[in-house]
Amino acid sequence: MLVLGIESSCDETGVALYDSARGLLAHELHTQMAMHAEYGGVVPELASRDHIRRLVPLTEAALQAAGKSYADIDAVAFTQGPGLGGALLAGASFANALAFALGKPVIPVHHLEGHLLSPLLADERPEFPFVALLVSGGHSQLMAVRDVGDYTLLGESVDDAAGEAFDKTAKLLGLPYPGGAKLSELARLGTPGAFVFPRPMLHSPDLQMSFSGLKTAVLTAVQKVRDETGSDNIPEQTRNDICRAFQDAVVEVLAAKAQKALLDTGFRTLVVAGGVGANWKLREVLGGLSVRPPAAKGGKRPPAEQVQVFFPPLEYCTDNGAMIAFAGAMHLQSVQKAGGFGVKPRWPLAEIVKGA
Known part of the structure; x- marks a missing residue:
C-alpha cells in the first residue's frame, strides 16, 4: 500500500510517500523559516498561504522522485x-x-503521534515497548509506548515546553529567529559553570516538568549583566555562557525525568522525538544514559543497567511529511472516505493516549 503523507501544521510543508512493503520512497520539505524571520516568529496567515502554494509542487516532486504517479496512491494521510x-x-x-x-x-493523523513514531523510520529501529521522550515545539511529554496506538501518558510540562523555553530564551537574548537552534549553537562556545540556573521540578516525585521559571531565571541574569555593564548589549562570551547554562539545565531535567520514567515502567529502551531531539547536548547526555534500580528491602542495590536510546535521523526531528505518511500507513485500518474532513487545532492527547 502506497500512502501519501501531508504535513502542514505550522511553518513547514512536508510531503512524502511511504510504501508499507518497501518503506519510505520519497519525501520533500519546504521550510518557511526565512519568510517568518522578518517578523521574529510565525505569522499564521502567511504560513497558510505558503502551504497552499507549495503543496502541489512538492507532491509532484515526491511522485517524480519515487517514480510513481497519482494513480499509484492507495491512501492519503494528513x-x-x-x-x-x-x-x-x-x-x-x-x-x-x-x-x-x-x-x-x-x-487523519495526530501530529504528535507522527513525531512519536518517527524514530521507526531509521535503519536501526527500536522494539516495543519503550519510553518516548517527546520534545516538539509546544509539547514536552513522556509516554509509555507498547505498540502503535497503545500509548500511556506518564508526565508532561505543566507550563512552557522545552522547545518554547529555548525559543523564548533566545528571543530574550536577542538571537535571530528561529532562536532555539541558534542558542544551541552558541552553547557550544559557552563556559560550563559560568552561570548556574535552577533545575525546575528535578526532584519532584512525579514525571511532570516545568520550564517557565528557568526562563525567568535567565531574564534575571541578563538584567543583572546589563546593570553591571551599564549597557543593553550583552558581551558575546557572557551571552554564550548564559546559553550554555540554560541548555545544561534543560537537558539535565529532561534526562532525569526520562531516567525516572524508565525505572517506573521497567523498560530499558528510550526513544527521543521532536525538534529538541536534534539538540547536540541532549543527544550527548542521553546517549550514555543508564538506570540503577533501587535495592530490594534488606538487599544490595543492583548494578546500573545500560539503556538503548534511539533518535530519529536529524531530517525527521522537525515537522515533515515522512512521519505523517508512516503513521498513516500504521493506521490503514482507520481510513475514512474523503469529503468529511475537519481539523483539530487543539486536539487533546486524551483522544489517542491511554490513561490521559
Missing part, C-alpha cells in the same frame, strides 16, 4: 492537528480533495 488552524486547513483541504478525485481513502 495532519489533522494540533497546530495552526489555517495551516491545518490548507493540508486537510488538499489531502481530501486529492483523495476524493482519486477515489481513495484519507487517514
Whole structure:
C-alpha cells in the first residue's frame, strides 16, 4: 500500500510517500523559516498561504522522485492537528480533495503521534515497548509506548515546553529567529559553570516538568549583566555562557525525568522525538544514559543497567511529511472516505493516549 503523507501544521510543508512493503520512497520539505524571520516568529496567515502554494509542487516532486504517479496512491494521510488552524486547513483541504478525485481513502493523523513514531523510520529501529521522550515545539511529554496506538501518558510540562523555553530564551537574548537552534549553537562556545540556573521540578516525585521559571531565571541574569555593564548589549562570551547554562539545565531535567520514567515502567529502551531531539547536548547526555534500580528491602542495590536510546535521523526531528505518511500507513485500518474532513487545532492527547 502506497500512502501519501501531508504535513502542514505550522511553518513547514512536508510531503512524502511511504510504501508499507518497501518503506519510505520519497519525501520533500519546504521550510518557511526565512519568510517568518522578518517578523521574529510565525505569522499564521502567511504560513497558510505558503502551504497552499507549495503543496502541489512538492507532491509532484515526491511522485517524480519515487517514480510513481497519482494513480499509484492507495491512501492519503494528513495532519489533522494540533497546530495552526489555517495551516491545518490548507493540508486537510488538499489531502481530501486529492483523495476524493482519486477515489481513495484519507487517514487523519495526530501530529504528535507522527513525531512519536518517527524514530521507526531509521535503519536501526527500536522494539516495543519503550519510553518516548517527546520534545516538539509546544509539547514536552513522556509516554509509555507498547505498540502503535497503545500509548500511556506518564508526565508532561505543566507550563512552557522545552522547545518554547529555548525559543523564548533566545528571543530574550536577542538571537535571530528561529532562536532555539541558534542558542544551541552558541552553547557550544559557552563556559560550563559560568552561570548556574535552577533545575525546575528535578526532584519532584512525579514525571511532570516545568520550564517557565528557568526562563525567568535567565531574564534575571541578563538584567543583572546589563546593570553591571551599564549597557543593553550583552558581551558575546557572557551571552554564550548564559546559553550554555540554560541548555545544561534543560537537558539535565529532561534526562532525569526520562531516567525516572524508565525505572517506573521497567523498560530499558528510550526513544527521543521532536525538534529538541536534534539538540547536540541532549543527544550527548542521553546517549550514555543508564538506570540503577533501587535495592530490594534488606538487599544490595543492583548494578546500573545500560539503556538503548534511539533518535530519529536529524531530517525527521522537525515537522515533515515522512512521519505523517508512516503513521498513516500504521493506521490503514482507520481510513475514512474523503469529503468529511475537519481539523483539530487543539486536539487533546486524551483522544489517542491511554490513561490521559
